Amino acid sequence: MNDSSSRLCAWVYQLFRYPRTRFRQYSSTPVPAVEVPKTLPFPRVEAPVTTTQRYPDKNNKSIFNRKYALADMVNGPLAITFLGTASAVPSHTRNHSSLVLKHDAGSWMFDCGEGTQKQMQRGGDGVRMGQVKRIFITHMHGDHVFGIVPLMASVLCGAGGTVGASDPRLDSAADKSARAETGEDEALEIYGPLGLREYIRRALRLTYTNLGGAYRVTELHFPTDQPQPEGRPHLLELPGKNILPHGDGLWRDFCITPNLVVSAGPILHSAPCIGFVVQETNVPGKMNPALYAPHLKRNKEALAAEGIANPMKLLATIQQGTKITLPDGTVLTPPAPRVGRKIAILGDTHDPSPMAVLCDDADLLIHEATNAHLPDIDAATKSTDTFETVQERTICHGHSTPQMAGAFARRIGAKRLCLNHFSSRYKGDESEEAMSIMEGIRALAIKEFGSDDVTCARDFMRIEVKRQEEEIERS
Numbered sequence: 001m002n003d004s005s006s007r008l009c010a011w012v013y014q015l016f017r018y019p020r021t022r023f024r025q026y027s028s029t030p031v032p033a034v035e036v037p038k039t040l041p042f043p044r045v046e047a048p049v050t051t052t053q054r055y056p057d058k059n060n061k062s063i064f065n066r067k068y069a070l071a072d073m074v075n076g077p078l079a080i081t082f083l084g085t086a087s088a089v090p091s092h093t094r095n096h097s098s099l100v101l102k103h104d105a106g107s108w109m110f111d112c113g114e115g116t117q118k119q120m121q122r123g124g125d126g127v128r129m130g131q132v133k134r135i136f137i138t139h140m141h142g143d144h145v146f147g148i149v150p151l152m153a154s155v156l157c158g159a160g161g162t163v164g165a166s167d168p169r170l171d172s173a174a175d176k177s178a179r180a181e182t183g184e185d186e187a188l189e190i191y192g193p194l195g196l197r198e199y200i201r202r203a204l205r206l207t208y209t210n211l212g213g214a215y216r217v218t219e220l221h222f223p224t225d226q227p228q229p230e231g232r233p234h235l236l237e238l239p240g241k242n243i244l245p246h247g248d249g250l251w252r253d254f255c256i257t258p259n260l261v262v263s264a265g266p267i268l269h270s271a272p273c274i275g276f277v278v279q280e281t282n283v284p285g286k287m288n289p290a291l292y293a294p295h296l297k298r299n300k301e302a303l304a305a306e307g308i309a310n311p312m313k314l315l316a317t318i319q320q321g322t323k324i325t326l327p328d329g330t331v332l333t334p335p336a337p338r339v340g341r342k343i344a345i346l347g348d349t350h351d352p353s354p355m356a357v358l359c360d361d362a363d364l365l366i367h368e369a370t371n372a373h374l375p376d377i378d379a380a381t382k383s384t385d386t387f388e389t390v391q392e393r394t395i396c397h398g399h400s401t402p403q404m405a406g407a408f409a410r411r412i413g414a415k416r417l418c419l420n421h422f423s424s425r426y427k428g429d430e431s432e433e434a435m436s437i438m439e440g441i442r443a444l445a446i447k448e449f450g451s452d453d454v455t456c457a458r459d460f461m462r463i464e465v466k467r468q469e470e471e472i473e474r475s
């Protein structure tokens with residue numbers, strides 16, 4: 001097939017694959033958003049099985065093996081690396097907003113300001129381009145989204161085309177897109193507010209960027225949003241949903257993976273803005289085998305007669321949450337499940353209260369603190385400024401002070417607070433001046449939070465989110 005006919009085939013394929021999107025392109029009629037189905041497409045992994053069974057059917061081994069593998073997976077580390085911690089203007093010590101949540105199944109990025117891929121190349125604590133599987137955008141302000149198209153071009157092996165020869169990316173676009181749609185290949189999943197899909201489409205098209213892999217944009221729409229024509233989809237864009245919030249105004253469980261579930265809620269800012277909550281699914285409780293072993297050994301012969309040669313193997317079943325009744329009538333109850341870790345990552349805001357209920361008891365809250373009033377520490381403080389005038393100005397721009405972040409952390413019962421998105425006047429290095437100002441900002445948040453577990457983020461800082469019992473063991 002020559003170059004022009006293969007392009008024609010790809011175009012025809014796109015035309016039939018995107019009937020609704022095509023309609024959208026030529027019509028000014030807004031396409032209604034899709035509400036998250038009440039019945040989720042696949043079951044959420046809840047607390048371990050609580051049904052009573054005598055003991056596992058030996059022919060049912062594969063189920064136990066699968067569940068055991070899942071438990072291993074959810075026990076992995078969860079770590080955040082900050083790639084950019086500046087508000088509107090970057091400085092030589094702080095880049096525009098971006099952070100990466102690293103877990104067993106890859107890396108998820110939250111916001112992608114200008115220069116984010118450069119930050120990844122600079123180190124980013126081993127955060128690699130190819131590991132980015134999902135990108136979540138809080139809002140469409142440039143300091144949170146200007147970096148997404150160049151990052152996509154790198155993650156998806158983009159290029160600007162060829163001269164005098166057929167571009168292999170273009171020739172195989174339809175195949176790659178079809179493989180991603182059937183799940184054979186992994187697509188880059190992108191989530192964010194209204195306008196994100198259009199922004200990416202137009203930027204890719206106007207810069208003649210070809211991609212070597214597929215992506216999909218899922219938009220979280222506010223009830224008042226008015227979708228507009230979005231332009232022609234890229235050859236490697238898969239159809240994405242527009243999701244409306246539930247009746248409580250929250251986008252609950254819109255992204256479900258085997259070990260992490262993401263919900264979102266609206267937060268108040270000078271543009272439509274979203275906060276994300278990443279919830280690890282519950283995991284089986286810690287087991288003390290010594291409590292179970294005597295009972296299993298006592299029933300050894302009776303169990304052997306029923307085909308279970310090694311009674312200690314039943315420990316794995318109990319560990320998974322299955323209650324077992326032994327031949328002598330003894331009931332072995334599994335340890336209580338451990339609640340998964342919860343991380344709340346908020347975008348810019350002067351009031352995140354609409355999503356407070358989602359953030360309850362977060363193990364880690366990441367909240368902006370753009371401006372602070374530090375007259376005794378910050379030499380640049382205007383003589384006319386007071387705490388009140390600084391707070392008023394901050395709120396007027398849709399942002400928060402450290403005290404506001406601390407108050408929200410206390411309200412939701414957060415275990416730990418991390419402040420970020422600092423004004424460019426606050427350096428993010430280890431100079432005496434920067435450390436002193438950051439310590440002042442931290443103190444302001446602590447005062448309202450009532451806990452000293454407060455950290456001020458710096459570019460390339462890494463925070464590991466431990467389970468609560470691990471924290472207790474560590475201290």
Ligand SMILES: [Zn+2]
Pocket residue numbers: 087088097141143144348421
């Ligand atoms: Zn911002």
Ligand SMILES: [Zn+2]
Pocket residue numbers: 139141269271348
């Ligand atoms: Zn903003």
